[in-house]
Amino acid sequence: MTIRTRLTLWYSGVFFLSSVIIGAVAYREFVVEHRELLGRDGHPSGEPEHERFEDEEAEEAEVLEHIVQIGAWFGLPAALLGLVGGWFLVRQALAPVAELTAAAGRITEHNLEERLPRSGNGDELDRLTEVFNGMTARLAGSFQRIREFTLNASHELKTPLTVLQGELEAASLDPELSAAHRERCGTQLDEVQRLAQIVDGLSLLTKADAGLVPLAHAPVRLDELVQDAFADAQILAQPREVAVRLGACEPLTIRGDRNRLRQLLLNLTDNAVKYNYAGGLVTIALEAAEGRARLTIENTGAGVPSDLQSRVFERFFRVDPSHHNEIEGSGLGLSTARWIVSAHRGEISFASEPGGLTTVAVSLAMEAP
Amino acid sequence: MRVLVVEDHQNTAAFVRKALLAEGFAVDVCGNGEDGLMAALTTPYDAIVLDIMLPGRDGLSVLRQLRDRLNATPVILLSARGEVDERIEGLNTGADDYLPKPFVVAELVARLRALGRRGNESRATVLRVGDLRLDTVSRAARRGGQEFDLTAREYRLLEFLMRSAGRxxxxxxxxxxxxxxxxDPGSxxxxxYLKRLREKLDAGFEPKLFHTVRGVGYVLKEVP
Known part of the structure; x- marks a missing residue:
């Protein structure tokens, strides 16, 4: 039951009860006054006692009936009025709460800067709005600090990484060192570069969160990019003995950032090849559906258990954390893909049957022909 | 080639200096923007490696001052932030190239050489490395009397490697x-691609022309 219904029922209940009490009080007054009148007059008609009582009883019943009638004629409409008026008043009183609810529902980590408008009259709801605004401001501050922290951290990490990479690179090429020593430096250099890749990916996503990565907004032939990605995927898949097929590839144009879209396609096809098995299959398709470009990339492979599927777009998420070293990559591929898609106002979805097909579907608004 | 390195971080400056000296460059190092600007204005350098984040006068300001005074020395900007905006701002201010940190020194060397070489790039239509030939008109690769089919991407890759042969x-x-x-495609x-190209053009032949430089990249040359 909503607060509104509850308050209205209480309100009309109290209204009804008070009209009953008023009725009762009025009745009592009537009857007592009547009796007192009779008592003062004594026995004016000299009628026998019991007759007088009968008369009085009849008269009292009449008064009662009268009062019940008045109650019915005026009390019930009054209660009804209370019901309607109460409903209306409660609605008026709770309207700001409904607004507050809707506004709170709209808040995500991306619009924490927005503030709810205050009435400024200092009532309870105005105070609530103020407190609420204060809360989102504190939240916005925390998010901002997390972003700044990640940005500063990745920035601070880059200088020592530069030095480390430079020294290892020089050592791995130094003819004065033994071959084994050079090989060790080379291995370390590989790991340093992987670290640099992660730091880069992380700072890109952090900047994207803060809206600091500008994207082009030009017409792009998506089918050409898909053809390109298909050619690259075939090469990437060969050493792993994975077959790549291109399904439908309809010529269509969207608006966006060519390079970011290529990055998206490469990320997705690379994943489809990496998380596959020898003899497996990757299918890429691009179709127009309901005025939108629909890109699907399907692959065979171990798949992702259904309870983990909602988390695949999270940063550094691994289905099997103990085996993350067997497959190269920064762990940021799908997070980056999701950012690119949402920066193009599109949608990306992930579906997987363990042991069966894993499908990533991207839907993007098409450019009017 | 004489190069000025303006970098406040001593370790970075040290290994850049070492690497450039090893490549046969003459190198001067400055630790802040004011000194860097002074040196750049008083000494004729062939190229300047300029860090953006510097104490005092920052790299972009140094660059602006240089260009305002009609000094056209090629400049490569270094930056730890690697933001697209910063890159564009740097290039608009008059930088000739931009390298985000962390960078591979070989990359810096290659870019410095490219700046020094600018304008006299080889325009030959047939490229040769050892007995490998690439005809840039017919886009055909030949080695040991055999002709090889190349996809568009393989051709571009081979052309790039052959044009930079030895580097x-x-x-x-x-x-x-x-x-x-x-x-960074993260892939x-x-x-x-290099492995494929190698299997096609290098596997059945001697001497080997394709060489991997561990952790850095590749080089196409006759003697290892």
């Missing part, structure tokens, strides 16, 4: 020139 091509440079990627696509 290390870093993965970043390959991605930029052959794939037009200005981002080993360059290595996979």
């Amino acid at each position: 290390i091509c870093t993965r970043t440079a390959i991605l930029e020139k052959v794939w037009d990627y200005d981002f 080993n696509i360059v290595d996979v």
Whole structure:
């Protein structure tokens, strides 16, 4: 039951009860006054006692009936009025709460800067709005600090990484060192570069969160990019003995950032090849559906258990954390893909049957022909 | 080639200096923007490596001052932030190239050489490395009397490697020139393509022409 219904029922209940009490009080007054009148007059008609009582009883019943009638004629409409008026008043009183609810529902980590408008009259709801605004401001501050922290951290990490990479690179090429020593430096250099890749990916996503990565907004032939990605995927898949097929590839144009879209396609096809098995299959398709470009990339492979599927777009998420070293990559591929898609106002979805097909579907608004 | 390195971080400056000296450059190092600007204005350098984040006068301000005074020395900007905006701002201010940190020194060397070489790039239509020939008109590769079919991407990759024969091509440079990627694809696509090209053009022949520089990139040359 909503607060509104509850308050209205209480309100009309109290209204009804008070009209009953008023009725009762009025009745009592009537009857007592009547009796007192009779008592003062004594026995004016000299009628026998019991007759007088009968008369009085009849008269009292009449008064009662009268009062019940008045109650019915005026009390019930009054209660009804209370019901309607109460409903209306409660609605008026709770309207700001409904607004507050809707506004709170709209808040995500991306619009924490927005503030709810205050009435400024200092009532309870105005105070609530103020407190609420204060809360989102504190939240916005925390998010901002997390972003700044990640940005500063990745920035601070880059200088020592530069030095480390430079020294290892020089050592791995130094003819004065033994071959084994050079090989060790080379291995370390590989790991340093992987670290640099992660730091880069992380700072890109952090900047994207803060809206600091500008994207082009030009017409792009998506089918050409898909053809390109298909050619690259075939090469990437060969050493792993994975077959790549291109399904439908309809010529269509969207608006966006060519390079970011290529990055998206490469990320997705690379994943489809990496998380596959020898003899497996990757299918890429691009179709127009309901005025939108629909890109699907399907692959065979171990798949992702259904309870983990909602988390695949999270940063550094691994289905099997103990085996993350067997497959190269920064762990940021799908997070980056999701950012690119949402920066193009599109949608990306992930579906997987363990042991069966894993499908990533991207839907993007098409450019009017 | 005489190069000025303006970098406040001593360790970075030290290994850049070491690497450039090893490559036969003459190197001067300045630790802040004021000294860097002073040196750049008083000494004729062939190129300047300029860090953006400097104490006092920052790299972009140094660059602006240089260009305002009609000094056209080629400048490569270094930056730890690697933001697209900063890159564009740097290039608009008059930088000739931009390298985000962390960078591979071989990359810096290659870019410095490219700046020094600018304008007199080889225009030959047939490229040769050892007995490998690439006809840039017919796009055919020949080795040992055999002709090889190349896909468009393989051709571009081979052309880039052959035009830079003898010099290390870093993965970043390959991605930029052959794939037009200005981002790290997070994939080993360059290595996979190189492996294919190697299997086609290098596996059955001696001497080997394709060489891997561990952690850095590849080089095409006759003697290892």
